[in-house]
Amino acid sequence: MEILMAITVGVLFMVGTYLLLSKSLLKVVISLMLLSHGAHLLLLTMAGLQTGAPPLLSLEAASYTDPLPQALILTAIVISFGVTSFLLVLAYRTYKEHKTDDLDQLRGSADE
Amino acid sequence: MSNLIVFPLLIPFLAAIILLFIRKSVTAERILSIIAGIATILVSGWLVIDVYNQGVISYAVGGWDPPFGIALVADPLSALLVLFASIVVFVCVLFSIKGIDEVRVKFYFYPLVQFLLLGVIGAFLTGDIFNLFVFFEVLLMASYGLITLGGSRAQLQESIKYVLINVISSAFFIAAVAYLYAVVGTLNIAHLSERVAEIGQPGIVTVIAFLFLIVFGMKAAIFPLYFWLPGSYSAPPPVITALFAGLLTKVGIYAIMRIFTIIFHHQPQITHMVLEILAILTMVVGVIGAVAYNDMQKVVVYNVVAGVGFIIFGISSFNEAGLFGAGFYLLHDMLIKAALFLLIGAIMIVTQTSSMKNASGLIKQYPLLGWSFLIAALSLAGIPPFSGFFGKLYLFQGGIEAGQYISVIIMIFVSLLLLYSVMRIFFNVVLGEENHASQNEKANIKGLLYPSMILLFLSFVMGFGAEFFVPHLTNAAEVLLNPEIYIEAVLKE
Numbered sequence: 001m002e003i004l005m006a007i008t009v010g011v012l013f014m015v016g017t018y019l020l021l022s023k024s025l026l027k028v029v030i031s032l033m034l035l036s037h038g039a040h041l042l043l044l045t046m047a048g049l050q051t052g053a054p055p056l057l058s059l060e061a062a063s064y065t066d067p068l069p070q071a072l073i074l075t076a077i078v079i080s081f082g083v084t085s086f087l088l089v090l091a092y093r094t095y096k097e098h099k100t101d102d103l104d105q106l107r108g109s110a111d112e
Numbered sequence: 113m114s115n116l117i118v119f120p121l122l123i124p125f126l127a128a129i130i131l132l133f134i135r136k137s138v139t140a141e142r143i144l145s146i147i148a149g150i151a152t153i154l155v156s157g158w159l160v161i162d163v164y165n166q167g168v169i170s171y172a173v174g175g176w177d178p179p180f181g182i183a184l185v186a187d188p189l190s191a192l193l194v195l196f197a198s199i200v201v202f203v204c205v206l207f208s209i210k211g212i213d214e215v216r217v218k219f220y221f222y223p224l225v226q227f228l229l230l231g232v233i234g235a236f237l238t239g240d241i242f243n244l245f246v247f248f249e250v251l252l253m254a255s256y257g258l259i260t261l262g263g264s265r266a267q268l269q270e271s272i273k274y275v276l277i278n279v280i281s282s283a284f285f286i287a288a289v290a291y292l293y294a295v296v297g298t299l300n301i302a303h304l305s306e307r308v309a310e311i312g313q314p315g316i317v318t319v320i321a322f323l324f325l326i327v328f329g330m331k332a333a334i335f336p337l338y339f340w341l342p343g344s345y346s347a348p349p350p351v352i353t354a355l356f357a358g359l360l361t362k363v364g365i366y367a368i369m370r371i372f373t374i375i376f377h378h379q380p381q382i383t384h385m386v387l388e389i390l391a392i393l394t395m396v397v398g399v400i401g402a403v404a405y406n407d408m409q410k411v412v413v414y415n416v417v418a419g420v421g422f423i424i425f426g427i428s429s430f431n432e433a434g435l436f437g438a439g440f441y442l443l444h445d446m447l448i449k450a451a452l453f454l455l456i457g458a459i460m461i462v463t464q465t466s467s468m469k470n471a472s473g474l475i476k477q478y479p480l481l482g483w484s485f486l487i488a489a490l491s492l493a494g495i496p497p498f499s500g501f502f503g504k505l506y507l508f509q510g511g512i513e514a515g516q517y518i519s520v521i522i523m524i525f526v527s528l529l530l531l532y533s534v535m536r537i538f539f540n541v542v543l544g545e546e547n548h549a550s551q552n553e554k555a556n557i558k559g560l561l562y563p564s565m566i567l568l569f570l571s572f573v574m575g576f577g578a579e580f581f582v583p584h585l586t587n588a589a590e591v592l593l594n595p596e597i598y599i600e601a602v603l604k605e
Contacts, residue, residue: 020280025272032279039286046294069293072242076286079249083282086256087275093260094268106269 005045012038025091025101032087036080040073116162117171117184119155120194120233123148128226138217142209145222149202152229156195163191164584168591168601170239178602179303183239185602189439189588190236193366196443197236199570200358200450201229203563204351207454210559211351211461216261224261228254228355235363239602241292242299244367245285248331252278255360258352259344270347277340281330288323295320302602305374305595313378321376321383325368332364334424335393338417342401345413346466350457353409357416358450362442365423369438372427373592380430387428392519395421395526402533408459408541409466411533412452415492418530419445425519426507434510435589440581441503444574448492448500451567452534455485458560459541468537473546481561482542484568489538491571493531499574 012034019031047069053061055070095101127148134140163169163186171184186194205225212221231251238244256278260271293299295316296307308317326337333341341361345353368387376383398418402411423445426438456466458481463471475482491498494505504527511520574581591597 020276028276032276032283035280035283036286039283039290042287043290043293046290048294068299069290072289075242075246079246080279080282082253083249083256083275083279086253087279090256090260090268090272090275093263094272097263097265097268106272 001049002045005041005049009038009042009045012041023102023104025094025103025106028103029084029087029091033080033084036076036084040076040080043069043073043076114162114169115171116155116159117169117186117237118173120152120159120198121184121230121237123152123155124226124230124233128223128230131223131226132220135218135220135223138214141217141222142205145205145226146202148226149198149205152198152233153195153202156191156198156233159186160188160191160195160584162186163188164587167587168598170602170604177604178239179298179300182243183300183302183602184237185239185302185598186237187588187591187598187601188584189369189592190366192439192443192584192588193236193362193446194233196446197232197359197362198229200446200567201225201355203450203454203566204355204358206566207354207457207560207563208351211454211457212349213262216349219261220257221261224254224257225355227251228258228359230254232359232363236366239301240299241301241304242289245282245289248285248363249282251360251363252282255356258355259348261352262349264347267347270344273340274344277330281327284323284330285327288320288327291316291320291323300602301370301374302595302599306599306603308375309378309595313376317376318379318382321371322386324371324376325383325386328364328367328371329390330364332361332368332420332424333394333417334420335390335397338394338397338420341417342410342413345416346407346409350409350453350460353413354450354453354457357412357453358446361416361420362446365420365442368424369427369435369442369592373430373435374595374598377430377595384428384430387424388516388519391421391425391428392522393421394418394424395523399526399529399533403529406468407466408456408468408537409453411537412449412456415452415530415533416449418526419449421526422504422507422523425516425523426510429507429510429514429516430593431510431513432586432589432593433506433513435592436585437503437506437508437510439585439588439592440506440574440578441500443581444491444499444503444571447567447571447574448488451488451564451571452492454560454564454567455481455488456537458557458564459485461560462557463541468540471541471547472544474542476546478557481557482538484561484565485542486538487568487572488564489531489534491568491575492534494527495531497572497575499571499578501575502578 016031016034052063052065053059055067168187234247330337401414426434494500
């Protein structure tokens with residue numbers, strides 16, 4: 001199962017990197033979302049995907065899944081959500097101001 | 113166990129929250145920021161003295177003993193860095209009274225500054241690698257806010273790149289933490305160090321170490337990852353750039369210092385060799401940029417890059433003199449880079465241009481500004497009475513002791529060229545014929561000048577009173593060289 005997840009994460013990172021290198025600003029933002037999905041799945045996978053009950057003590061199971069990476073992912077998700085929403089608004093403002101979403105045209109000094 | 117270590121975090125946090133509510137009243141915001149700044153300096157000064165007397169202080173948050181809970185750890189280096197960070201922020205707050213427009217202040221400038229300070233202090237004090245990630249995000253989010261604040265065209269354009277780079281490096285940070293957790297199964301830095309020592313740092317851990325180097329190198333702007341810095345540091349107003357130059361790259365350097373001395377120190381022939389090469393390349397790239405530009409702000413920005421190289425070189429020597437020098441230079445660099453950016457900011461307000469060619473002869477109307485710039489330039493280059501000298505001296509000594517002769521020679525040349533790059537500003541802009549835009553009406557720069565005078569005075573104290581800093585920084589180097597001290601303080605075995 002970990003192998004399959006590792007391949008999935010690899011594909012997510014691959015697609016993310018490809019989109020990151022594209023010209024359109026929106027594609028770049030989408031690529032960052034894919035990258036953070038990849039990172040979060042990686043965090044889940046790397047802690048081990050052994051079977052066990054959800055980490056709820058009331059279930060009284062013999063073994064539980066590792067609760068720590070789940071807490072880490074939850075933290076990382078809200079952080080990347082905050083950053084992504086900021087980035088989307090920033091992209092919107094840049095589009096309004098510069099009238100373009102082509103990153104090639106956003107190079108160099110704006111006042112040149 | 114004392115709660116003192118929490119206060120440097122708590123004061124900026126509470127101040128930031130209160131500042132959010134009083135944004136309409138500019139005066140109240142300024143007064144509160146100054147009070148909070150003084151309080152943070154006092155508390156961190158107290159922390160420095162405490163650490164000096166007791167050794168490494170560890171505090172288990174919530175009473176859960178490490179490695180299960182989050183630990184806050186103050187060792188001599190991080191305590192000093194917290195003190196200097198709060199001084200830099202306080203000085204920038206003083207500068208901002210005249211140096212930033214009211215519209216920016218009304219749109220949460222001061223809360224963002226306090227959140228930035230919170231993130232920086234948290235990153236210095238944390239003893240947990242995921243908590244380090246969270247504090248990095250706190251300071252990065254605040255810096256995103258600061259770099260876009262005002263929303264001019266150039267700012268929007270540069271901040272897009274800045275945010276993108278940092279989001280990518282955050283994704284890598286999570287990946288690196290995931291790999292490390294898979295290999296050793298813990299997140300506490302002291303416990304990590306212990307476990308990595310138990311398994312003797314096999315190849316996989318070294319790979320993870322390099323992944324961390326990429327992550328922190330992106331924040332610290334070391335050689336192949338510095339490309340975002342020149343653009344993003346020239347877009348925002350000078351006071352924000354001064355904050356960034358004084359704090360942000362330094363946090364990345366501190367993180368590199370921490371992980372490569374405490375966790376990944378078992379294969380120095382690989383990791384520290386790479387650090388040495390990258391440090392030299394960073395210096396060379398920085399100095400080429402500093403010499404090439406005619407734009408004052410760009411020259412100082414590339415000086416930031418070169419300064420990063422010097423400190424990383426100290427880490428790569430990995431002996432007492434080298435780490436001592438790295439610590440000393442790091443502290444000096446925080447002060448002097450912030451001072452240089454504030455002085456450049458004042459000069460730009462006077463001359464209305466950042467190009468060296470369009471301004472000259474400042475010294476006749478603004479003698480104090482001119483001479484303080486000269487002092488800052490000499491201190492940056494490391495002329496003996498000022499603070500840059502001792503840091504570089506120890507860096508050279510550490511390099512020679514570690515047998516890095518060629519690198520030391522390159523460093524000496526780089527220092528000369530850095531001196532040339534800032535003296536060029538001095539000779540072109542400060543001396544020479546009077547011909548700047550506002551020569552008819554003398555701009556009032558009183559409020560813009562004395563904050564940087566505070567920093568220069570402190571740099572002077574660091575240079576003349578170096579003996580006062582020596583015992584403390586020797587302790588810092590000792591903790592960095594002997595991770596057992598750190599581990600024992602945190603895990604209390």
